[in-house]
Amino acid sequence: MDLPSRIGRYDVEHLLGQGGMGRVLLARDTVLGREVALKVLRDDLGLTPELKAQLVDRMRQEARAAAALSHPAMVTLHDMGEDEHVGLYLVFERIVGTTLRERLHEKGPLPPAEVAELARALGSALTHAHAAGVVHRDVKPENVMLSPVGPKLTDFGIARLPDSTLTRASTVLGTPAYSAPEALASGEFGAQSDQFSLAATLYEALTGKRAFPGDDAMVVATRVATGKQPSPTAVLPALRGFRHVDVIFDRALAKEAKSRFASCEAFGTALAAELEGANTAYMMTPIPRSSIVNRATRRWQNIAALGALVVIVSLVIVGRFREPEADGVSLKSVASAFAATAAIPHLPGATATGAASHHPRIVPSTSAAASAGSTSSASSATSSATTPSGSAHPALDSAPADAGRDTPPLDVRAADAAAPAGSTQR
Numbered sequence: 001m002d003l004p005s006r007i008g009r010y011d012v013e014h015l016l017g018q019g020g021m022g023r024v025l026l027a028r029d030t031v032l033g034r035e036v037a038l039k040v041l042r043d044d045l046g047l048t049p050e051l052k053a054q055l056v057d058r059m060r061q062e063a064r065a066a067a068a069l070s071h072p073a074m075v076t077l078h079d080m081g082e083d084e085h086v087g088l089y090l091v092f093e094r095i096v097g098t099t100l101r102e103r104l105h106e107k108g109p110l111p112p113a114e115v116a117e118l119a120r121a122l123g124s125a126l127t128h129a130h131a132a133g134v135v136h137r138d139v140k141p142e143n144v145m146l147s148p149v150g151p152k153l154t155d156f157g158i159a160r161l162p163d164s165t166l167t168r169a170s171t172v173l174g175t176p177a178y179s180a181p182e183a184l185a186s187g188e189f190g191a192q193s194d195q196f197s198l199a200a201t202l203y204e205a206l207t208g209k210r211a212f213p214g215d216d217a218m219v220v221a222t223r224v225a226t227g228k229q230p231s232p233t234a235v236l237p238a239l240r241g242f243r244h245v246d247v248i249f250d251r252a253l254a255k256e257a258k259s260r261f262a263s264c265e266a267f268g269t270a271l272a273a274e275l276e277g278a279n280t281a282y283m284m285t286p287i288p289r290s291s292i293v294n295r296a297t298r299r300w301q302n303i304a305a306l307g308a309l310v311v312i313v314s315l316v317i318v319g320r321f322r323e324p325e326a327d328g329v330s331l332k333s334v335a336s337a338f339a340a341t342a343a344i345p346h347l348p349g350a351t352a353t354g355a356a357s358h359h360p361r362i363v364p365s366t367s368a369a370a371s372a373g374s375t376s377s378a379s380s381a382t383s384s385a386t387t388p389s390g391s392a393h394p395a396l397d398s399a400p401a402d403a404g405r406d407t408p409p410l411d412v413r414a415a416d417a418a419a420p421a422g423s424t425q426r
Helices: 049-067 100-107 112-131 166-173 181-186 191-207 217-226 237-241 245-252 264-277 289-320 331-342 352-357 368-381 412-418
Strands: 010-018 022-029 035-041 077-083 087-093 144-147 150-153
Touching (some): 035 049, 035 077, 100 144, 112 191, 112 264, 181 191, 181 217, 245 264
Antiparallel strands (some): 010 022, 022 035
8 A cells, every 4th residue: 555655734654543434644834833633545455436525524514613722631632634645534632652552452341430531531522522512423442542642532533434234334434343233224323322432442441341242244233223232340350340230231222212322421420430439349249148147236235335335224213213102211211221230249238129120010210309219228237137048138148039929019119108207328
C-alpha cells in the first residue's frame, strides 16, 4: 500500500491503523508544527460512485457537528479538507496510547476500577454528543483510546452506509457484535443504539469476552437480535461481589431501545457506582455458617439479659416507693431488734425483756421510756436469781422442750403497768 507523502499542509509519516471504512495516518502540521492524526477513506472498498458520494456527504456533516463538541473524553477534531488523491480527510488530535482492543489483547480484562473510569468518561462524552445532535454509530474497543490523561472516544464524523448489508459488514459496517438490534434490523441509529454499543464495549472490558461472540456475521447478528448475553458474573466469577452488575448490563443491552437507561451517562454512572462502591474483600469472602449461629445466639442472650435487668430495676423502684405495714414493723426494725437481743444473752441476770424475747410473739411497747423503766426494775429484782446451770432463763433448765408453746405471749405493756412506781429508782 502506497501512502501519499503529503496531504494538504500535513506531511504524512506512517500508517497508525485502519478500520472497516478508513485509515488513520500519523502526520505533522507544517504550519503549527504539531503531530496530528489524519483519517481518510479506504480506497480498496470497491464502492460505487453513488455510495462513495453519499459517504463523503455524511462524513462532512458529522465532521462539522464533531467540531462543535468539546469534552475531555472526546478526541478533538482540528480540521477537515479534500485532497485530489485521497479525497475527503479529517484531522484529529494525536493521542499517545493504545486502543482498548490492544489492551484487552495484551493483558486481558481491565480491573473494575478502570472499567468504572471508562464508564463515567465515555457515558458522559456520548451524552454530550447526543445533546448536540451527533450520534457516534461505531462505539467499540477499537475506537476507545487509553491515554495517560484518561480515555478518549475516537471516530466521530465517519458514518456507516445506511444501505449496507451484513454480507458486506466486514468492509463497511465492521463487526455487528457491538451494534444495537434496531441498527442491524433497520439502520436506525440514535442515542439508544450508542448506549447498546457502549454497554457491549464495557462488557468486554470488564470480562474479557464479547457479549455476543461469533466469527460469522449472520450468527452474531442473530444473537444480538434474539439471544441474551451471558451474565458477567458467570463469565468471570470474581465479579460476584458486585451484586447489581448483571442487572445493569441486562438493562443497557435490552433488545428494545425504550427498556434501556435514559442516557449513556445514566448507564455509565450506574455501572461506575456499582464497580466503585462494592466492598469486594468482604462480599466475596463467604461467611461461615457457625459464625452466623453464634451471632444469633449472642443476640438472644443479650435480649434475655436486658429483660432481666429491666425486671430488677422495676422491683427496686417498686420496693422503694412501697408503703410500710400498718403496724409499723419493717424488715429493718426486726433485724435491729434481733441484733440487740443477740448482743446480751449472757448477762448475769435475766431481764424481763430477755425473757420476753424467748417467745416468738412480742407486742411492742407503746412507750419507749416505760419499757426501759420496767426492764431496769425486773433486772434489779432478779439480779441474784440464777439456775443451777447458770442460765439466765430458768425455764430452759426445768421445763420440757415443748413447754411454753401454749403460754400466752408476754404483754410488755401489761408488765409496764404492773411495775411499782419506784422500781426505776435504785
